[in-house]
Amino acid sequence: MAAVTSSKHEEEMMELRRGPWTLEEDNLLMNYIACHGEGRWNLLARCSGLKRTGKSCRLRWLNYLKPDIKRGNLTPEEQLLILELHSKWGNRWSRIAQHLPGRTDNEIKNYWRTRVQKQARQLRVDANSAVFRDAVRCYWMPRLLEKMAATSAHQVDPALLHPAHVAAGLGSASPPVHGGQHDATSAPGSGYGHHQSYPVDPSPSTSTSGSTSAAALPPVPCFSELSWVDQYGPYADLDGPGAGAFDSAALGGLGLDGLDPGPADGDVYPDSTLLDYLNSACCTGGGAMMTTMGGGNGAHSTCGAMGGHDGDYGPSSWRTDELCQAAARKLGDHHQWGGGI
DNA sequence: AAATCCGACAACCGCATCGGA
DNA sequence: TTCCGATGCGGTTGTCGGATT
Structure with missing residues (x-):
C-alpha cells in the first residue's frame, strides 16, 4: 500500500481541486485533448496543468465535454x-x-x-x-x-443540442452548449446546466425545469x-x-x-x-x-x-x-x- | 417576500477489470 | 504468474434552481 500512500501524498501536495469545473479548467482539458488525444488520464492530469485527478478529468470529458455528447431531454x-x-x-x-x-x-x-x-x-x-x-x-x-x-x-424535432464546442471553442471563452434542463431554446454559449454555472460568467440557464413535451398530449x-x-x-x-x-x-x-x-x-x-x-x-x-x-x-x-x-x-x-x-x-x-x- | 422542500444533474468515491511489465 | 497502474463502472453525494408553503 506504499504506492497508494505516496499517491495520496502526491495528491495532497498538489492541492487537488474538487467540485464544479471552471471554464478555465474545461478549456485546459479540451486544449490538452485536442493536442494529445484522449486517454492516459493520469498523465493528462499531471501535464495539463489541471489540479484534478485523472479520474476527474476523464469523467468531465466523457460526461460533459466530448463533442458528440447529445444534450436535451431524453426523447x-x-x-x-x-x-x-x-x-x-x-x-x-x-x-x-x-x-x-x-x-x-x-x-x-x-x-x-x-x-x-x-x-x-x-x-x-x-x-x-x-x-x-x-x-x-x-x-x-x-x-x-x-x-x-x-x-x-x-x-417537431426533439430538443437535441450538440455541443460541438471543441473545434469552435478551443481557446475561446465560450462554454459548450448544454442547457441546464437542456432546453432547446438555450442560446449557444448560454447554457451551462443549472449546476454548472461557472464562477465567472455564470450564464443563466433558460431552464424549463424538467418535464418533457407532454403538454400537448391528449x-x-x-x-x-x-x-x-x-x-x-x-x-x-x-x-x-x-x-x-x-x-x-x-x-x-x-x-x-x-x-x-x-x-x-x-x-x-x-x-x-x-x-x-x-x-x-x-x-x-x-x-x-x-x-x-x-x-x-x-x-x-x-x-x-x-x-x-x-x-x-x-x-x-x-x-x-x-x-x-x-x-x-x-x-x-x-x-x-x-x-x- | 422569505423559508423550506424537492427535483435534477454534475461530480466524487470505491471497487472491479484490464493490460503491460 | 504476479504485481501494479490505468481505466471503467455503478452507487452515492453535494449543490443549485425552481416550486411550494
Whole structure:
C-alpha cells in the first residue's frame, strides 16, 4: 500500500481541486485533448496543468465535454429504449448507453434514478420487480409511443443540442452548449446546466425545469382508474417487503413522463375503454392480457409470460419490440423496431 | 417576500477489470 | 504468474434552481 500512500501524498501536495469545473479548467482539458488525444488520464492530469485527478478529468470529458455528447431531454424513443434495455440488462448503464448514441451512462443512470425509481417508490414496488415492469410496459411505454407518434406527426424535432464546442471553442471563452434542463431554446454559449454555472460568467440557464413535451398530449388513462389495479396488488407481495400496495392513491399521484396524474385532470376513462386501449396497445396476437391480469388466478406476471427471453433477468423479463410494433400500429405510426436491440 | 422542500444533474468515491511489465 | 497502474463502472453525494408553503 506504499504506492497508494505516496499517491495520496502526491495528491495532497498538489492541492487537488474538487467540485464544479471552471471554464478555465474545461478549456485546459479540451486544449490538452485536442493536442494529445484522449486517454492516459493520469498523465493528462499531471501535464495539463489541471489540479484534478485523472479520474476527474476523464469523467468531465466523457460526461460533459466530448463533442458528440447529445444534450436535451431524453426523447420518448430514448426513454423507451432505456426502459427496454434496463429490463434486459439491469443497471448496466454503460452497456445501455452504448445503444443511445451521444448519451452517457451517467445521464441514463440519473434518468433512471430520478424518474423511474421515483415512480416505483410511489407505487411502493421495487423498480426491478415484475410488477413495476408490467406497469411500465403496459402504461408508460404505450404513452411514450403515443408521444412519439404525436411528435413525428407534428414534425417537431426533439430538443437535441450538440455541443460541438471543441473545434469552435478551443481557446475561446465560450462554454459548450448544454442547457441546464437542456432546453432547446438555450442560446449557444448560454447554457451551462443549472449546476454548472461557472464562477465567472455564470450564464443563466433558460431552464424549463424538467418535464418533457407532454403538454400537448391528449388525456391519458391513469393507474388509479384501472379496475385491475386493486386486484393486482396482492401479486406485488411476491416482490418483496412493502411491495404489496399497488394502491390507487399512490398510482393516482404518478407523474411519469408520459403519464398524466389522472383524476386531477378531470378526464375519466371508462374501464372498458381503458382495457380496449391497453389490450390493443400492449398485447400482440390478441392476447387478453389485462383480463388475465385481473383474473386473480395467481399469475405473477402475465407480461412476463409473454416472452421474456434473451435477457439476464429471467422469466419476468419481457421484450418490447413486439409490444412497440403493436402499439405503433395501433397508433397509426410506423416506427421500426428491433434494430440493434 | 422569505423559508423550506424537492427535483435534477454534475461530480466524487470505491471497487472491479484490464493490460503491460 | 504476479504485481501494479490505468481505466471503467455503478452507487452515492453535494449543490443549485425552481416550486411550494
